[in-house]
Amino acid sequence: MSAPARTTRTLRKGHATPIKLRQDAIPKVTGKFAYSSDLQAADMLWGQTVRSPHAHARILEIDVSEALRMRGVHAVLTHEDVPGKKLYGLEFPDQPVLAIDQVRYFGEAVAIVAAEEPEQARRAAAAVQVGYEPLEPISDPERATEMEPLHVDWPVERHGDSEHPQPNVVRALTIRRGDPDAAGDVAVSGYYEIGQQDQAFLGPESGIAIPDGEGGVDIHVATQWLHVDRDQIAPCLGLQPEQVRIHLAGVGGAFGGREDLSIQAHAALLALRTSRPVKMVYSREESFVGHIHRHPAQIWAEHRATRAGKLVLVKMRILLDGGAYASSSTAVISNACSFAPGPYAVDNLLIDGLCVYTNNPPCGAMRGFGAVQACFAGEAQMDKLAAELGIDPIELRLLNALEPGGVLPTGQVLTGSLPTKDVIRRAAALPVPEPEELPREAIRLPGGAGNTTRGEGVRRGVGFAVGFKNVCYSEGFDDYCTARVRLREDGGAHVYCAAAEVGQGVSEVILQVARLELGTDDIVLEVGSTADVGSSGSSSASRMTWMAAGAVQLACQAALEERRQTGVGEVDVERVYRHPETSPLDSETGQVLGERSHVAFAVAAMRVVVEVDVELGLTRVVWIGTAQDVGHALNPQAVEGQIEGGTAQGLGLALMEEIQTKDGVILNPNFTDYLIPTFLDMPPVVSELVEVPEPDAPYGVKGVGEPPTVVSTAAIVAALRDATGRELTRAPVRPDDIVGL
Amino acid sequence: MKISFTANGERAETDVWEGESLLTTLRDRLGLPGSKNACEQGECGSCSVLLDGALVCSCLVLAAQADGHEVVTVEGLAENGEPNRVQAAFAEAGAVQCGFCTPGLVVATDDLLRRIPDPSDDEIREALSGNLCRCTGYQKILDAVHLAAER
Ligand code: FES
Ligand code: FES
Numbered sequence: 039m040s041a042p043a044r045t046t047r048t049l050r051k052g053h054a055t056p057i058k059l060r061q062d063a064i065p066k067v068t069g070k071f072a073y074s075s076d077l078q079a080a081d082m083l084w085g086q087t088v089r090s091p092h093a094h095a096r097i098l099e100i101d102v103s104e105a106l107r108m109r110g111v112h113a114v115l116t117h118e119d120v121p122g123k124k125l126y127g128l129e130f131p132d133q134p135v136l137a138i139d140q141v142r143y144f145g146e147a148v149a150i151v152a153a154e155e156p157e158q159a160r161r162a163a164a165a166v167q168v169g170y171e172p173l174e175p176i177s178d179p180e181r182a183t184e185m186e187p188l189h190v191d192w193p194v195e196r197h198g199d200s201e202h203p204q205p206n207v208v209r210a211l212t213i214r215r216g217d218p219d220a221a222g223d224v225a226v227s228g229y230y231e232i233g234q235q236d237q238a239f240l241g242p243e244s245g246i247a248i249p250d251g252e253g254g255v256d257i258h259v260a261t262q263w264l265h266v267d268r269d270q271i272a273p274c275l276g277l278q279p280e281q282v283r284i285h286l287a288g289v290g291g292a293f294g295g296r297e298d299l300s301i302q303a304h305a306a307l308l309a310l311r312t313s314r315p316v317k318m319v320y321s322r323e324e325s326f327v328g329h330i331h332r333h334p335a336q337i338w339a340e341h342r343a344t345r346a347g348k349l350v351l352v353k354m355r356i357l358l359d360g361g362a363y364a365s366s367s368t369a370v371i372s373n374a375c376s377f378a379p380g381p382y383a384v385d386n387l388l389i390d391g392l393c394v395y396t397n398n399p400p401c402g403a404m405r406g407f408g409a410v411q412a413c414f415a416g417e418a419q420m421d422k423l424a425a426e427l428g429i430d431p432i433e434l435r436l437l438n439a440l441e442p443g444g445v446l447p448t449g450q451v452l453t454g455s456l457p458t459k460d461v462i463r464r465a466a467a468l469p470v471p472e473p474e475e476l477p478r479e480a481i482r483l484p485g486g487a488g489n490t491t492r493g494e495g496v497r498r499g500v501g502f503a504v505g506f507k508n509v510c511y512s513e514g515f516d517d518y519c520t521a522r523v524r525l526r527e528d529g530g531a532h533v534y535c536a537a538a539e540v541g542q543g544v545s546e547v548i549l550q551v552a553r554l555e556l557g558t559d560d561i562v563l564e565v566g567s568t569a570d571v572g573s574s575g576s577s578s579a580s581r582m583t584w585m586a587a588g589a590v591q592l593a594c595q596a597a598l599e600e601r602r603q604t605g606v607g608e609v610d611v612e613r614v615y616r617h618p619e620t621s622p623l624d625s626e627t628g629q630v631l632g633e634r635s636h637v638a639f640a641v642a643a644m645r646v647v648v649e650v651d652v653e654l655g656l657t658r659v660v661w662i663g664t665a666q667d668v669g670h671a672l673n674p675q676a677v678e679g680q681i682e683g684g685t686a687q688g689l690g691l692a693l694m695e696e697i698q699t700k701d702g703v704i705l706n707p708n709f710t711d712y713l714i715p716t717f718l719d720m721p722p723v724v725s726e727l728v729e730v731p732e733p734d735a736p737y738g739v740k741g742v743g744e745p746p747t748v749v750s751t752a753a754i755v756a757a758l759r760d761a762t763g764r765e766l767t768r769a770p771v772r773p774d775d776i777v778g779l
Numbered sequence: 780m781k782i783s784f785t786a787n788g789e790r791a792e793t794d795v796w797e798g799e800s801l802l803t804t805l806r807d808r809l810g811l812p813g814s815k816n817a818c819e820q821g822e823c824g825s826c827s828v829l830l831d832g833a834l835v836c837s838c839l840v841l842a843a844q845a846d847g848h849e850v851v852t853v854e855g856l857a858e859n860g861e862p863n864r865v866q867a868a869f870a871e872a873g874a875v876q877c878g879f880c881t882p883g884l885v886v887a888t889d890d891l892l893r894r895i896p897d898p899s900d901d902e903i904r905e906a907l908s909g910n911l912c913r914c915t916g917y918q919k920i921l922d923a924v925h926l927a928a929e930r
Pocket of ligand 1: 815816817818819820821822823824825826827836837838839
């Protein structure tokens with residue numbers, strides 16, 4: 039198989055220097071790269087959002103008169119000013135563009151303001167008078183199905199699972215296979231909780247909407263999927279899709295948090311009303327309420343096995359808190375269920391998944407997408423089982439490893455590549471660093487420069503876990519990517535693809551493929567825009583490298599073919615790439631109705647060394663070693679970057695990251711109280727790339743962004759358990775949990 | 780109010796609001812959006828600049844405080860229009876993904892290497908622990924700092 043030239047190499051000891059830098063590297067290091075928050079336009083106004091201070095309340099009145107009279111203010115809009123459809127949503131429209139008669143979560147948008155100066159817009163937003171009658175919030179997901187339905191006041195086409203006999207169900211899913219009463223010789227059970235994590239991308243939600251003077255609008259925004267933004271916004275604006283053009287502005291990280299709309303519809307409404315460009319930028323506090331989060335989960339698990347360690351039965355009940363609106367919750371719960379047992383072969387399964395509506399912050403896509411929560415519970419169970427059986431935990435995993443030819447919980451037979459055993463063995467073989475001597479610098483102790491200890495109460499622990507997730511969209515979704523190639527007379531080429539560069543490096547993949555297929559370096563990758571090319575699908579589900587590579591390859595080959603046949607130098611073709619078709623699941627049994635519900639899979643194993651001060655509850659992750667199934671790595675340096683960065687996000691969930699709410703109100707919407715890993719929190723990460731080409735993918739590639747996030751939370755907490763001897767069934771692990779308070 | 784200061788070696792004069800941060804002035808009034816606005820609460824370091832040679836979070840400095848002083852931003856680090864050694868090392872080492880943290884980290888690294896020309900891993904981690912990065916897990920940033928120091 040011929041594959042695009044690998045353009046970069048890792049610089050660490052013994053490696054060559056890169057052959058080519060990614061094209062956005064120099065603009066980014068010199069401060070020239072234009073992020074969505076950097077954009078300006080002549081005559082521009084600033085937009086600001088009025089948000090609900092309540093998690094659940096009836097709106098009695100909205101009085102905008104005072105705000106409208108303020109200096110510099112050009113418009114104050116409410117739901118009455120939404121000209122088209124009042125609701126939008128990723129999977130089905132259940133979320134108001136601006137709240138109508140009630141608010142269902144803390145920070146829900148109620149009104150929007152445009153003014154000459156940002157400070158004027160902020161003050162005007164504060165002057166909008168909203169009369170609320172607070173209602174009892176549904177804050178406990180376990181009780182959601184006993185409470186009044188949240189989505190009745192405003193008729194929606196569909197709100198969650200309307201067929202379900204209980205209210206507030208976004209989706210209920212059962213996966214049943216084999217005999218749910220299979221006994222085995224030994225059983226272990228446990229209850230696990232995962233807190234709510236934030237994507238915490240650094241570039242705040244932002245963008246600019248510019249009216250075109252003919253009733254349409256151009257929106258430059260940081261997003262993950264241009265076309266689905268357009269398709270959600272246009273009906274709300276009462277416009278045809280072509281009248282709403284979305285252009286990708288520089289994206290400061292995404293991680294799932296930019297799949298849903300943020301400023302897009304609001305900025306467009308203000309721009310169309312004022313006939314002026316309108317820029318919106320969220321503050322960090324607003325960002326915490328301005329996007330969806332990772333679903334908090336409660337998981338009850340039971341694993342049964344033979345004496346020899348063969349898994350006989352996995353039973354899990356998974357409850358996800360979806361928050362106030364559906365977002366992509368229906369797919370997240372499905373993923374959580376289908377990856378519940380991890381990459382292990384089990385004949386008997388009963389997985390009960392339920393995602394509910396509450397008045398907590400809405401949840402949706404975040405890196406790992408349901409598999410993170412399942413892995414945390416499932417891997418803890420595997421360790422418990424190993425202890426119960428007296429088998430080495432790594433041996434137990436090898437003994438049950440799911441490999442090609444094996445069967446997934448949904449009945450799908452695994453046909454692609456999945457080197458589970460190899461990945462486990464290579465991670466397990468990575469040499470663990472020697473324990474460090476005492477005394478030593480405070481910075482190398484749990485608690486760090488805080489000088490809290492000299493190391494008296496410090497214990498070392500080693501943990502291991504395996505993570506498993508799908509690549510691309512699933513369950514019959516029509517998943518495709520479009521690319522357009524324009525060949526110039528002079529041999530140069532322009533490539534158009536709406537694939538969102540969110541930092542992961544997909545632009546470089548597109549260029550690598552185009553260089554290979556067209557045989558030239560004279561290639562311009564145009565800025566993604568709905569005006570120029572069809573949909574690429576989203577930069578999510580670890581799919582964009584695979585899908586963009588497939589589409590660009592097709593378009594390049596078609597362009598060359600057309601030039602050959604017509605003899606004309608100037609050629610412009612657009613092609614659509616689809617991965618092998620998937621099928622939905624049976625609504626009763628959760629078994630796949632066709633050949634496959636997922637397209638492909640990736641697996642990662644991770645070994646972690648921690649030190650824990652068991653008296654103070656402080657932790658230090660000393661070292662992380664991981665092996666990951668990456669298909670064919672087009673760009674090893676970028677693959678490592680995904681592994682290291684994805685691991686850091688899992689470390690955050692293991693040790694520090696949690697959105698705290700009280701009655702649905704977020705208590706820590708800032709980086710002072712919501713902590714993400716710093717340079718001092720992250721240990722060195724040694725990564726082994728296990729390269730087995732994926733047979734169904736262009737050039738054998740695989741998505742690589744999510745497996746490290748799936749596995750690292752589980753692996754780090756396993757190491758903490760080893761150090762402390764405590765069960766630690768909740769992530770993030772708090773000092774109190776370690777000390778046993 | 781009117782203020783004037785030196786921004787990247789050039790004289791800058793502008794009208795600002797009394798409560799305005801130096802970050803806002805640089806980004807929105809002086810056409811220097813390289814310094815980033817990830818938190819505007821002093822927690823992330825994405826807005827790092829040098830004020831009279833001292834590393835500061837420009838979101839925590841009032842524009843008025845810069846009056847009469849000298850400010851260097853990421854845009855001012857390039858030498859003869861070429862990326863300086865720190866910037867080049869970040870690009871080569873793969874220390875840049877979304878890049879939103881990069882301007883702040885580049886300025887902070889430049890400051891570090893002027894103080895400690897050949898820092899150890901621990902010194903790098905400590906010195907740059909005020910700069911959050913959400914994408915890279917910091918490993919390739921560590922590599923980049925060493926690479927820049929070697930040069
Ligand atoms: S923007 Fe200044 S520290 Fe975050
Ligand atoms: S590269 Fe994205 S925050 Fe550092």
